[in-house]
Amino acid sequence: MLKNRLYYAEPECQSFTAQVVKTERDENEKPYVVLDQTAFYPTGGGQPHDTGTINGVPIIDVVEIDGEIRHYLSGEMDASGELDCNINWERRFDHMQQHAGQHILSAAFVELFEFPTVSFHLGTNLVSIDIEADDITDEQLKAAEELANKVILENRPIEVKWVTEDELYQYPLRKQIQATEEIRLVIIPDFDYNGCGGTHPEYTGQVSSLKIVSAEKHRGNTRVHFVCGKRVLNLLHDKTNVVAKASKLLSAPEDGIGKAIEKLLETNHSLEKSLKETQDAILSFESKELLSQQRNGLVTATFQGRSIQQLQKLARFIVAESDETIVLLVARNDDKLQFVAARGSLSTASMKDVSAAVLPLIDGKGGGNDAFVQGGGDYKLTEEELLKMMENSLTASIN
Template sequence: MLNDRLYYADAYCKSFTAQIIKAAQDAEGNHYVVLENTAFYPTGGGQPHDLGTLNGIAVLNVEEVEDEIRHTLAGSLGSSTEVEGIIDWERRFDHMQQHAGQHILSAAFVELFEFPTVSFHLGKEIVSIDLDVEDVSTEQLDTVEKLANDIILENRLIEIKWVTEDELHHYPLRKQLAVTDEIRLVIIPNFDYNGCGGTHPSATGQVSALKILSTEKHRGKVRVHFVCGGRVLQQLQRKNQELAETSRLVSAPDDGVADAVQKLLETNHSLEKSLADAQDALLTFESKALLDQQEQGIVKAFFTDRTVQQLQKLARLLVAEADELIVLLVAENDNRLQFVAARGASVETSMKQVSSAALPLINGKGGGNESFVQGGGERLVTAEQLLTVMEGSR
């Protein structure tokens, strides 16, 4: 019977003794044992498994396989026939807080807006639920969070009841159940009635607090990220440290950080625009110098540490100045070569044939059209050699 399991009989059980009824190794060679009874919660229902020790040996995983609860261990228990189990209580109670908080939050979404929860994930740092809606407003999130914390502060009892399928009609269940026998209900009277196989505290007050952190769109639904209990303090401490460090960096008090960062962003935007204008002016000047160096209607040049975007701008400036011009530019960056080839409006030569000749030499990829191409690849030849091949292919 499920309700005989120690983690169901007493979620606050921190240690126990039990007989070993099976000791074996899995397909990967990991030692595991099956006990006559256990206080270790196995992974299930969105809640991770418990950790702890059996006879001092670390329990690495707990899962239900073929109707038996396997405790995967860091080593062998030898000839032991009985074990003393000790639960990692900090982890267990954290899971109890998060799982009960999820019940409260999901019920609050239904109570206020009829937004059903369709999935739940209890992560190492953050908890999330997926709501079967396309959007949730900030105002709705604030209202739901307030109701959830009101329920927590009221310290309502959290009741556990084992019922039969025939008894379900007595309870206003929040969602349809997937099981039909050994049905376990987790009940917050006059607020939430839900089938659940997880561990929970005995009263909502032990959840302590609940904070919604963020939301995101996920496969047509809204994923809500939140934390409860001790994790709220952890998040507060982490964010406070980040705020303090940011405050120091921008030389502003905590309540003035946002304004200081906004000013920095505005200044940065202005500097980026000024730099872009200066770079464009330099490229214009450089294009005029290259025009003076053209030979037989061709401008060719190679550079070091130039982006392909800069090559493209320079090429466009050059062909805009001379309709009869062909421009061949190559840049060497670390272990890569990049090139651009462009033609003026009165030139008939296809730049695609330039690209076709250049790309195999550098094991590269490129794109473009008859008038303008670009590409890049490995530095298997020198920039000068690539330019020579490009010029000879036109």
């Protein structure tokens, strides 16, 4: 065992003293210090690094490189003499709870369904494990969660043993261990035997509780998100606030929120349908008004703040009313221009020619066919100028 790593020798250690072995800069010119002993855990094995202070200067990162533990600080520090080191214990204990909870939940999936864990990530809000199973049912998730909480409630010891490669055969390991030297096992007797370099509490009861939040398919496996310890209370607090707010907004009791939302969605769907019908009626009326103002079978108009979908629908209404009419519509939306060109079924003019003529003028893109095109680009012309260009190209095409 590496005796200068107090996070292994004394995982409950919250403060300690140390001396500087080396001060250096890395390849990015970031300064760091190496101590003769440390309780600050370096990032590794899915667990984030510890934070805290050295002589009052905050630690921003702890990494291990080539067996050397580097402590990156937020500012300059007097590196002489004995240093006072203090760990951010709330963060460390949270990581210990989550990591131990991961061992317990992973072992539960193996115990119940022989689903091994292939990866682990300890995030700021959620913890996740990737389970080697392409699908896990809600019933299986519930069973694994219940077994995990049973083991937590039983307050079983969490033991740590350093063994040699030759001694590994004595333990029913959950997965194969790659290391050949300084092999560290984390053991929950009669339940889980696993090689691990992370930090853990001494008893499963210190994990407090575990709650699976969600599960999703991920690259052929199933990713399970969960929380442990204080994070369970934080999650419950947040969800309680959301439910209370929803209850107030919906004027419904908390156990009636589901039905209130269903009713709201039904009402919203009905309103959307009614609004669409009203908008179509307005566009139909507008199309007749524009058609009454046609000049020699040509309907033109410019707009501001009209979507391309509205232009398309308006053009279709017009050509549906008159087989011989050609429609040219242009709209400006902020610093963009959009247009639609359409022809009735008896017209032979090519709308693709119109689009091809004007798109380069606005650095635009478009699509469609000879009967109907749409496009858009930058506001390099006014909407009136673009419409005039479209009319000119149409005249040239017909002539």
